[in-house]
Amino acid sequence: MAQNKKEMIVRAAIEVFRNKGIEKTKISDIVQVAGVAQGTFYLYFPSKLSLMPAIAEVMVEKTMEILRSAVSEKASFSDQMQQFVEAIFKINEEYHEIQALIYSGLASTEHLKEWEAVYEPIYVWLSEKLDKAKDTGEIRNSIRSAHTAKLIIGLVESAAEQIYLYDSQAENMADTQKKEVKEFLKHALQME
Amino acid sequence: MAQNKKEMIVRAAIEVFRNKGIEKTKISDIVQVAGVAQGTFYLYFPSKLSLMPAIAEVMVEKTMEILRSAVSEKASFSDQMQQFVEAIFKINEEYHEIQALIYSGLASTEHLKEWEAVYEPIYVWLSEKLDKAKDTGEIRNSIRSAHTAKLIIGLVESAAEQIYLYDSQAENMADTQKKEVKEFLKHALQME
C-alpha cells in the first residue's frame, strides 16, 4: 500500500502541475487529486520541490517507452533519427509544461547530481544508436557518441520547446521546425 | 531618482535570484538588497514575476554587448562561429543561474509574447550572420536563416548549460564540449 500512495501522489502532482503550474499549486491540491490525506504527503515528501526528482523519473520512463515504441529497431539510422525527432516533438507537445517545470524545479534544487542519474537512460539509449551507426558507416566516424547524444537531445528538445513556448501558431510551425531539425541533424552527423 | 530606484530593484532582483532561486526569493529580500522600502517595489512592479521581462532585457543587452565585442565583423563565418560558441559558453558560465531563472520565470509567466520580443535581437543578429554566409557561399544554401538561428542558439545554450548544470568537472569538460559543438555546427551548416 505504501508504495501505492507515494505513486498516487506523484501521479497527482504531475497532473496538477500541468494544469496550474508549480507556483500556483498547493499541496492541498495535490493530495485532493491523489485522494490521500494532507499529512500523508509529508510521509513521503518533505516539500513541494522534493517531488521533482520523482516526477522527472516518471517522465524519463514515459520518454523511454515512447522512444522504444516509436523508433524502429530495424530501420536505418537515418529513419531512426526521423522517428526520434518526431517522438521528441510529440512528447514535448504533450508534456511541455512538465518539461518546463522539471527544468525550473531543477533550477531550484540543490541536488543536481540526482538529475544527471535520472536522465542517464535517455543519453545511453541515443549513445548506443550512434555507436551502431558509426559501425555501419551510416554517420561520420569522428562522432563521439556520449557527447553528441547530449548535444542532439539538447538541440531537439530546445527546438521543440521553442515551438510550444514561444510561438503562437504552434501547429503550423511544428512541421517546419521538425523538418529543419532533421535537415540540421542530417548534415551535422553526415548521414548518407 | 525614480528611474534610479527601478534600476536598483532590477539589479537587486538579479542578485538575489541568482543566490536563492526565484521561488525562495521574497519581495522583502529584493527591496532589502536594493535599499528601498517594501512599498516602493509596487510603485514599479505589480508582482515578482513581472520583474522577469526587465531582467531578461538586461541579460539580452549584456549578451548582445558580449557578442558584438567577441565576434569579429571581419572574420570568416567559420571563425565567427567559433567565437560565437566561445562567447555563449562564457556568458553561460557567468550567468547560468540567471539563464535558468529566466527560463523558469518564463515558464510561469502567461505573457510569453513579451519574451519573444525580448530575445529577438539575438535571433536577428545570428540570422543576419547566416544570411551573409549564405551569400558568400560559406555555408550550404538550403539553410533557412531565421529557423536555423534559433536552432543554433538552442543547441549551443543547451550544450553550455549541460556543462554548468550537470557536470561536476565543469572546468575539464567545457573545452571538450565546446570543440564538440563547433564540430557539430561545422557539419550541420556544411561550412567549407
Added chain:
Amino acid sequence: MAQNKKEMIVRAAIEVFRNKGIEKTKISDIVQVAGVAQGTFYLYFPSKLSLMPAIAEVMVEKTMEILRSAVSEKASFSDQMQQFVEAIFKINEEYHEIQALIYSGLASTEHLKEWEAVYEPIYVWLSEKLDKAKDTGEIRNSIRSAHTAKLIIGLVESAAEQIYLYDSQAENMADTQKKEVKEFLKHALQME
C-alpha cells in the same frame, strides 16, 4: 505605535497564559485578545516561547513595584522581612500561574542567561536590605548577602508555591505557612 503593539501582545499573552496555560494557548488566542493581526505577532516574536523573557520582565517589574510599596523603608529589618514575606505570598496568590509558566518556559528555553539578568533587580534589592541589616547589627554578621538573598527568595517563593500549587485548602494554610516561613527566617538570619 510599534512599541505599543509589542506591549499589547505581551499583555495579552500574560492574560491568556493565565487562563489556559501555555500548551493550550494558541498564537491566535493571543493576537485575538491583543487585537492585532496574526502576522503582527511574528513581527515581534518568532515563537510562543520567545515571549517568556518579555513576560518575565513584566513580572519582575510588577514584583519590584509591589515590594517597594509593601516594604517600608523606615521599618526595622525584622518588620521588613515580615512585609517581604507577605508581599511575595500576595504576588504568588495573584500570579502563581504566571510564576509557573515562567518557570516552565524557562525550562524549555535555551537562553538561560537572559533569565538571570531579568531577575537581577529582585536579588539586588534584597541583597541591599541584608547589607544594611548587617551594618545595623540586626542580623548575624556571617551572612553573605548576595547568596542569602537568592536563598531567601527561593525559600519564600517555593513556600508560597506549595500553598497554591499543592494544597487544596489554600486559604486556610496560607497564614500558617507564612508564619512558619517568618519564624524560619528569623532564626536563620538570627534576627534580634
Added chain:
Amino acid sequence: MAQNKKEMIVRAAIEVFRNKGIEKTKISDIVQVAGVAQGTFYLYFPSKLSLMPAIAEVMVEKTMEILRSAVSEKASFSDQMQQFVEAIFKINEEYHEIQALIYSGLASTEHLKEWEAVYEPIYVWLSEKLDKAKDTGEIRNSIRSAHTAKLIIGLVESAAEQIYLYDSQAENMADTQKKEVKEFLKHALQME
C-alpha cells in the same frame, strides 16, 4: 512483557524529555527511543501529560534510594542535614532537567492531587527526622515538622536549581552555595 513495554516507555520519556524538553517532545520521539510502535503508547497512556505521574514516581523512588543511602541513620541530626543537603544537590546535578520538567508538567496538569501523593514519601521522611531531632533536643522545639519539612525541601531544591539553571560557573559555585545553605539551615533550626 506488558509491564516491560510500559517501563520502557517511561524510561524513554525521561530520556527524551531531558534532551528536548516537554513541549518539543513528540510521542513519536518517545516510542522511537523506547523501541515500540506508535500505537503501543496508547495501550498504556492516554496522553503525553499522563506520563508525568509515572515519571515523578520513578524520580521519587530514586530520590528516596539516594537519601536512604546517603543519610546515615546513626549520625547526629546536624550531620544528617549536611548529608541531606549534599544528597539533594547531587540529585539535582544529575537530574535537574527532570526536576524542571516535572515541575512544568505539574503546571500543565489538572490533577495536582496526584502530585502531592507522589511526593509524600520525601516529606514524610524528612518530617520524621525533624520529629526525632526535636525529641533529642537537637533542634528548637517550636518547629512544626510537617510544614518545616516542606520549607526545607523547597529551600534546598531551589538553592540547588539556582546553581544548575542560572549559574554558568556551576562547578565553582556549588560548594559555596551548599555551605551557605547548611549555615542557613543550622541557624533556622537552631541546631546545637
Added chain:
DNA sequence: TATGAATGAGATTTCATTCAT
C-alpha cells in the same frame, strides 16, 4: 514619490490519535 508597519488570507506543517492487520 517613498515609506515600512501592519495586515490576514492562505499556505505549510505538525502530530496526537485511530484502526485494519
Added chain:
DNA sequence: CATGAATGAAATCTCATTCAT
C-alpha cells in the same frame, strides 16, 4: 497485545499587498 501507515483537525508561519504618514 502489538503494529505503524494513514489520518486530518488544528496549529504555525509566510509574505504579497495595502495604506496612513
